[in-house]
Amino acid sequence: xxxxxxxxxxxxxxxxxxxxxxxxxxxxxxxxxxxxxxxxxxxxxxxxxxxxxxxxxxxxxxxxxxxxxxxxxxxxxxxxxxxxxxxxxxxxxxxxxxxxxxxxxxxxxxxxxxxxxxxxxxxxxxxxxxxxxxxxxxxxxxxxxxxxxxxxxxxxxxxxxxxxxxxxxxxxxxxxxxxxxxxxxxxxxxxxxxxxxxxxxxxxxxxxxxxxxxxxxxxxxxxxxxxxxxxxxxxxxxxxxxxxxxxxxxxxxxxxxxxxxxxxxxxxxxxxxxxxxxxxxxxxxxxxxxxxxxxxxxxxxxxxxxxxxxxxxxxxxxxxxxxxxxxxxxxxxxxxxxxxxxxxxxxxxxxxxxxxxxxxxxxxxxxxxxxxxxxxxxxxxxxxxxxxxxxxxxxxxxxxxxxxxxxxxxxxxxxxxxxxxxxxxxxxxxxxxxxxxxxxxxxxxxxxxxxxxxxxxxxxxxxxxxxxxxxxxxxxxxxxxxxxxxxxxxxxxxxxxxxxxxxxxxxxxxxxxxxxxxxxxxxxxxxxxxxxxxxxxxxxxxxxxxxxxxxxxxxxxxxxxxxxxxxxxxxxxxxxxxx
Amino acid sequence: xxxxxxxxxxxxxxxxxxxxxxxxxxxxxxxxxxxxxxxxxxxxxxxxxxxxxxxxxxxxxxxxxxxxxxxxxxxxxxxxxxxxxxxxxxxxxxxxxxxxxxxxxxxxxxxxxxxxxxxxxxxxxxxxxxxxxxxxxxxxxxxxxxxxxxxxxxxxxxxxxxxxxxxxxxxxxxxxxxxxxxxxxxxxxxxxxxxxxxxxxxxxxxxxxxxxxxxxxxxxxxxxxxxxxxxxxxxxxxxxxxxxxxxxxxxxxxxxxxxxxxxxxxxxxxxxxxxxxxxxxxxxxxxxxxxxxxxxxxxxxxxxxxxxxxxxxxxxx
Numbered sequence: 001x002x003x004x005x006x007x008x009x010x011x012x013x014x015x016x017x018x019x020x021x022x023x024x025x026x027x028x029x030x031x032x033x034x035x036x037x038x039x040x041x042x043x044x045x046x047x048x049x050x051x052x053x054x055x056x057x058x059x060x061x062x063x064x065x066x067x068x069x070x071x072x073x074x075x076x077x078x079x080x081x082x083x084x085x086x087x088x089x090x091x092x093x094x095x096x097x098x099x100x101x102x103x104x105x106x107x108x109x110x111x112x113x114x115x116x117x118x119x120x121x122x123x124x125x126x127x128x129x130x131x132x133x134x135x136x137x138x139x140x141x142x143x144x145x146x147x148x149x150x151x152x153x154x155x156x157x158x159x160x161x162x163x164x165x166x167x168x169x170x171x172x173x174x175x176x177x178x179x180x181x182x183x184x185x186x187x188x189x190x191x192x193x194x195x196x197x198x199x200x201x202x203x204x205x206x207x208x209x210x211x212x213x214x215x216x217x218x219x220x221x222x223x224x225x226x227x228x229x230x231x232x233x234x235x236x237x238x239x240x241x242x243x244x245x246x247x248x249x250x251x252x253x254x255x256x257x258x259x260x261x262x263x264x265x266x267x268x269x270x271x272x273x274x275x276x277x278x279x280x281x282x283x284x285x286x287x288x289x290x291x292x293x294x295x296x297x298x299x300x301x302x303x304x305x306x307x308x309x310x311x312x313x314x315x316x317x318x319x320x321x322x323x324x325x326x327x328x329x330x331x332x333x334x335x336x337x338x339x340x341x342x343x344x345x346x347x348x349x350x351x352x353x354x355x356x357x358x359x360x361x362x363x364x365x366x367x368x369x370x371x372x373x374x375x376x377x378x379x380x381x382x383x384x385x386x387x388x389x390x391x392x393x394x395x396x397x398x399x400x401x402x403x404x405x406x407x408x409x410x411x412x413x414x415x416x417x418x419x420x421x422x423x424x425x426x427x428x429x430x431x432x433x434x435x436x437x438x439x440x441x442x443x444x445x446x447x448x449x450x451x452x453x454x455x456x457x458x459x460x461x462x463x464x465x466x467x468x469x470x471x472x473x474x475x476x477x478x479x480x481x482x483x484x485x486x487x488x489x490x491x492x493x494x495x496x497x498x499x500x501x502x503x504x505x506x507x508x509x510x511x512x513x514x515x516x517x518x519x520x521x522x523x524x525x526x527x528x529x530x531x532x533x534x535x536x537x538x539x540x541x542x543x544x545x546x547x548x549x550x551x552x553x554x555x556x557x558x559x560x561x562x563x564x565x566x567x568x569x570x571x572x573x574x575x576x577x578x579x
Numbered sequence: 580x581x582x583x584x585x586x587x588x589x590x591x592x593x594x595x596x597x598x599x600x601x602x603x604x605x606x607x608x609x610x611x612x613x614x615x616x617x618x619x620x621x622x623x624x625x626x627x628x629x630x631x632x633x634x635x636x637x638x639x640x641x642x643x644x645x646x647x648x649x650x651x652x653x654x655x656x657x658x659x660x661x662x663x664x665x666x667x668x669x670x671x672x673x674x675x676x677x678x679x680x681x682x683x684x685x686x687x688x689x690x691x692x693x694x695x696x697x698x699x700x701x702x703x704x705x706x707x708x709x710x711x712x713x714x715x716x717x718x719x720x721x722x723x724x725x726x727x728x729x730x731x732x733x734x735x736x737x738x739x740x741x742x743x744x745x746x747x748x749x750x751x752x753x754x755x756x757x758x759x760x761x762x763x764x765x766x767x768x769x770x771x772x773x774x775x776x777x778x779x780x781x782x783x784x785x786x787x788x789x790x791x792x793x794x795x796x797x798x799x800x801x802x803x804x805x806x807x808x809x810x811x812x813x814x815x816x817x818x819x820x821x822x823x824x825x826x827x828x829x830x831x832x833x834x835x836x837x838x839x840x841x842x843x844x845x846x847x848x849x850x851x852x853x854x855x856x857x858x859x860x861x862x863x864x865x866x867x868x869x870x871x872x873x874x875x876x877x878x879x880x881x882x883x884x885x886x887x888x889x890x891x892x893x894x895x896x
Contacts, residue, residue, distance in 0.1 A: 252857040269653060269677060270854040273662055277857075330648045330679050398751070403834065406853050410678050413647040416839065420646075427751050428838050 030547050031238040036245045038264040039433045044211040047200035050131040054437040060216040061242040064568025066202035069177040070170035072567045075560045080171050088166035095161040101152040104229040107182050108201045115148035120183035122146045130193035135178045137482035139169050161506040172566040214244040235573045258546045265539045268333040280546040285554050289335035291538035295344040296455035300532040304489045306447050313375050315529035320372035321422040325365045327535050331411040338365040339533040348459040355515035361526035369422050388423045396425035400440050400449040403430035412450050444476035461518045462504050469498035489530035497524035550574040619884025625877030629690050636687030644681035645688050645841045652679040656862045674862040677853050689841040690870045697824035699758035704765030705816050712773025713800045730767040738764035746835040761826050765819050780804050810889030817882045843867040
């Protein structure tokens with residue numbers, strides 16, 4: 001059985017390998033590094049990242065090889081590693097920021113990268129509401145004006161003091177950063193919202209070679225500013241490919257066959273199966289649970305405008321029905337933990353998590369179905385057979401879930417079962433990745449959905465909490481700014497919450513009053529549940545040492561292993577040919 | 580030359596029973612009743628087996644085990660080990676999937692569901708086909724033109740393509756809804772074939788007779804002509820069931836179709852989606868595949884059997 005399966009799969013993998021051989025001919029496999037892409041490149045010749053809410057116009061290699069960030073947040077040290085910029089400083093209250101750019105940086109067409117590019121790109125973001133990427137929306141909400149002090153110094157004046165301005169906008173804290181575009185190319189665009197920026201150029205050591213819906217290829221340039229100025233050596237790989245693997249099974253087979261050097265999230269069982277057949281496969285930890293903590297804890301977003309879920313008690317009931325431990329065991333195969341709060345369980349977040357839990361707003365790891373049913377019944381619902389009914393209407397809910405990963409669908413399958421057993425006719429609605437991020441989430445076209453939209457905080461609480469203030473409430477059908485408050489949570493409690501959170505926004509990092517304020521604000525979240533935290537996110541992203549070594553791991557912690565982020569530059573620079 | 584048992588005896592001669600072996604004679608007798616056909620019987624037995632699995636399984640096994648998190652996940656069948664070396668438990672004799680669903684329960688509920696979709700879609704498609712085919716063939720003229728062109732156009736459209744788009748936009752749908760959608764693509768060939776048969780039957784004596792005696796069109800179509808087409812319709816029906824199941828399973832394996840109602844295709848989809856091949860969880864995709872094979876072989880045998888029933892020339896000694 002096993003041999004036959006392996007034979008069959010080997011053949012399939014070979015066919016894939018041969019099919020992909022068409023573009024690998026001119027660069028040898030051992031000089032190429034192949035990363036996994038977990039989604040389709042819907043528009044391969046459009047490089048306008050500013051109008052793309054899904055991130056696909058960046059994560060296919062563009063922001064890991066070609067477009068460089070100003071800084072990269074180092075998850076290990078908590079410091080901002082300088083990249084295109086050298087340092088960022090603010091005035092005493094954090095309302096005016098000065099960023100010093102590195103000298104000697106050039107675009108791949110030879111033009112110099114300078115303050116004018118930064119000012120131009122930021123102004124473009126400020127002036128064009130149609131530029132909807134999350135980073136653009138965030139920046140637009142914060143910056144009042146920008147000016148170049150000299151050719152390599154930029155000054156930002158903010159609407160309100162923000163001690164996190166640099167890390168939030170330019171530091172690759174989560175996934176991306178506000179990327180600077182070349183003024184000499186973009187200034188020719190009539191409308192930045194429709195400009196495709198093709199062929200794209202950047203400052204990075206790689207340039208665009210070709211792209212299709214399932215792959216993007218980047219080739220190393222002959223020269224790069226970083227090597228010329230002594231910032232860093234040229235990276236070793238001659239070619240970088242981002243290849244859409246298409247699901248857990250083919251991802252696993254490509255890893256086993258050595259046709260993928262880095263894969264996207266896999267389940268624990270699959271990774272163990274890969275390791276059994278390809279000993280070169282490694283993960284963050286050498287042994288179980290292998291996976292690395294991801295800063296985006298999982299949650300269920302509730303659209304608070306749709307009855308009966310516009311009622312806070314009904315939302316709380318759903319939260320009480322959910323057995324988080326069962327989600328951990330079934331959906332994550334044991335490789336994660338239940339969430340107590342909206343925050344990622346990082347050591348750096350523990351003061352805030354502890355404050356919330358001490359104030360009695362922490363979430364339990366197990367369910368309280370009886371308590372939940374009492375809440376539902378108090379709202380006038382009566383159990384009739386399998387489900388609750390009120391005025392002839394069955395208590396039901398559709399939960400939208402991105403179908404791109406089994407982690408997502410399996411979690412929601414589990415939640416659906418728990419709700420069903422408690423008397424709510426829940427069903428899962430799997431949606432294709434692009435539709436999910438492009439149409440369902442931002443426009444509120446859901447009743448409940450599986451997401452991680454309170455993601456943001458890594459070492460302070462505001463980045464996450466600030467995403468649910470009333471300032472970001474828009475009607476259903478309009479785009480939520482930067483995916484903030486897609487629950488459309490407002491009302492008295494939301495306003496009281498927003499007031500505290502807004503006050504927190506301007507306070508210095510590490511202010512001793514903050515944990516207390518977090519707990520105070522959190523009482524409203526706990527009472528109203530505009531979103532329901534589920535479990536922590538753990539990512540098992542396997543790397544293969546067959547061709548390349550120097551992958552990030554707990555032992556070699558130069559940064560986190562999320563190679564689809566803008567910080568992927570660091571990973572590529574750290575790779576060395578396997579002996 | 581004058582040997583009466585010579586194989587090259589004139590074809591006009593009456594069959595010579597004396598020249599046949601006992602076995603052949605026995606077979607010969609069986610043809611007294613054409614329905615007593617081994618292929619047909621075998622086919623029906625296989626399908627009845629699947630239906631019996633559904634009925635007895637529901638009595639003797641807990642079908643609530645089909646839901647996520649019902650049992651211990653990733654367990655091998657009894658007597659086998661999974662990748663972690665855990666031996667299968669008797670509480671889940673056919674093993675479990677990674678989401679903690681019991682394979683036996685999935686098969687008990689899923690196999691009849693897959694059959695149900697096929698039969699329902701085919702029933703609806705056939706009824707539509709019979710009605711349109713008769714109407715076109717018997718009425719002729721403009722009506723015939725419209726129906727003929729309509730079914731000819733529809734027959735060129737690949738159903739899976741359309742269904743994928745339609746179902747993807749629906750999200751979650753019920754089994755019955757899925758059958759209805761599939762039915763919209765299986766009426767064309769029966770329509771065409773029945774129309775052709777009716778065209779030739781229309782000119783036959785008994786139809787002329789019925790017409791002369793003042794029978795209504797409906798009476799002639801459905802009372803006089805339809806009974807003559809029954810074995811043929813049966814064959815066509817079974818072929819349609821096969822097509823419908825293939826289409827349904829195709830959609831389910833793509834992850835479309837009902838989300839929470841188990842079907843064989845859905846089980847296979849989940850297995851592929853969770854890398855069951857890599858994880859060596861052969862029971863996960865193996866058992867549903869075997870059941871699908873049983874189902875298709877059963878349908879094929881019934882189809883072949885019915886062919887022999889309606890066409891004596893196919894019967895062999």
